[in-house]
Amino acid sequence: MHNVAVAHHDESRTPYYAVWVGLLILTAVEVVLAYRQIFAPLRMLEVLMVLSVVKSALIIGWFMHLKFEISRMKWMLMVALVACLTLMFIFFADAFRILSLGSR
Amino acid sequence: MADVAVQHGVEGLYEPSLFGTYSKKIGMWLFLLSDSLTFGALLFAYSYGRISTPNWPTPFGKESITNATIMTACLLSSSLTMVLGVLAARRSDRAGVVRWLLATMFFGAVFVVLHAREWMGLIHEGLKPFSNPWAATVPQFGGTFFTLTGMHMLHVTLGVIYLGVVALRKKMLPILVVLWALGFFLTSSDNVFHYGIHVLLLSAVVAAFVLFLKPKDYDANDVEVAGLYWHFVDLVWMFIFPLVYLMSTRVK
Numbered sequence: 166m167h168n169v170a171v172a173h174h175d176e177s178r179t180p181y182y183a184v185w186v187g188l189l190i191l192t193a194v195e196v197v198l199a200y201r202q203i204f205a206p207l208r209m210l211e212v213l214m215v216l217s218v219v220k221s222a223l224i225i226g227w228f229m230h231l232k233f234e235i236s237r238m239k240w241m242l243m244v245a246l247v248a249c250l251t252l253m254f255i256f257f258a259d260a261f262r263i264l265s266l267g268s269r
Numbered sequence: 270m271a272d273v274a275v276q277h278g279v280e281g282l283y284e285p286s287l288f289g290t291y292s293k294k295i296g297m298w299l300f301l302l303s304d305s306l307t308f309g310a311l312l313f314a315y316s317y318g319r320i321s322t323p324n325w326p327t328p329f330g331k332e333s334i335t336n337a338t339i340m341t342a343c344l345l346s347s348s349l350t351m352v353l354g355v356l357a358a359r360r361s362d363r364a365g366v367v368r369w370l371l372a373t374m375f376f377g378a379v380f381v382v383l384h385a386r387e388w389m390g391l392i393h394e395g396l397k398p399f400s401n402p403w404a405a406t407v408p409q410f411g412g413t414f415f416t417l418t419g420m421h422m423l424h425v426t427l428g429v430i431y432l433g434v435v436a437l438r439k440k441m442l443p444i445l446v447v448l449w450a451l452g453f454f455l456t457s458s459d460n461v462f463h464y465g466i467h468v469l470l471l472s473a474v475v476a477a478f479v480l481f482l483k484p485k486d487y488d489a490n491d492v493e494v495a496g497l498y499w500h501f502v503d504l505v506w507m508f509i510f511p512l513v514y515l516m517s518t519r520v521k
Binding site for chain 1: 287288289290295298302305306309310313316317319320321323331334338341342345346348349351352353356359493496497500501503504507508510511512514515516518
């Protein structure tokens with residue numbers, strides 16, 4: 166069974182509660198930053214996206230249990246996702262073209 | 270049973286699984302990958318529009334942000350109860366599974382109700398798909414808002430129904446029909462949810478097909494796979510919440 170991910174028997178619940186608390190804290194940080202409008206829109210977007218990616222890593226790794234799957238599964242899923250999203254995000258730069266050209 | 274083909278412990282008879290786990294889980298991950306791209310495209314398009322439009326409306330004041338934060342806390346807690354349900358399933362604790370799945374469904378339902386209330390409030394203020402009362406030069410605000418949050422709300426609703434089918438099986442069918450009837454007759458015809466509620470009836474029909482044509486005692490794998498879908502729905506909200514709400518907080 167060496168190539169099969171093993172289910173843990175009588176698994177401890179503590180890591181899941183810890184992840185849940187971590188997610189709530191990160192959410193609170195996001196809300197405070199946004200509510201007080203600490204950053205300008207572009208910087209705010211960048212900060213929120215970084216925080217969201219951290220939250221996603223926690224959810225995907227622990228709640229969706231991907232951290233405990235075999236390497237090949239992790240690589241296949243994450244590389245495919247990041248590659249496809251990157252292809253879209255390349256066009257973000259175009260949003261600034263509109264801003265600098267101005268709009269009526 | 271198709272499951273036999275990919276069970277552990279029959280090495281030598283069949284090839285070991287390429288990704289080290291059962292097919293149903295791999296299948297769900299692949300579906301989630303495709304759904305991520307759907308939401309990824311919507312979120313990217315929204316972010317592009319948000320950044321490139323200088324006078325994007327910022328209508329979300331304290332009440333809206335508080336409401337959205339509570340909704341976020343609901344979904345995060347629902348993910349926790351889902352994980353606890355999966356752990357209970359692994360221990361073959363049937364009653365525990367039903368308990369945790371019902372808790373997950375409860376949080377999901379609260380999310381949908383709060384979201385629907387918010388939609389009604391915004392529609393009452395004058396938000397429409399192609400116009401809004403805050404910025405006449407940004408007619409796309411309504412369409413983008415309703416599309417993004419509506420797609421997500423649909424996913425949450427279907428997720429709650431999916432969990433209900435796994436937890437309650439055939440008992441879920443009359444519940445769906447009753448909720449549909451209540452939702453339909455208690456809403457007026459100018460309410461968007463008067464039409465949206467038909468999703469429940471459609472789901473009841475699909476669920477009936479599945480439950481009667483493929484009767485099955487849902488096991489730990491089924492609970493885990495349902496859990497993956499539920500966590501995905503939570504994951505998408507982790508991006509919608511900051512992009513749609515936190516990026517548009519009202520300047521006092």
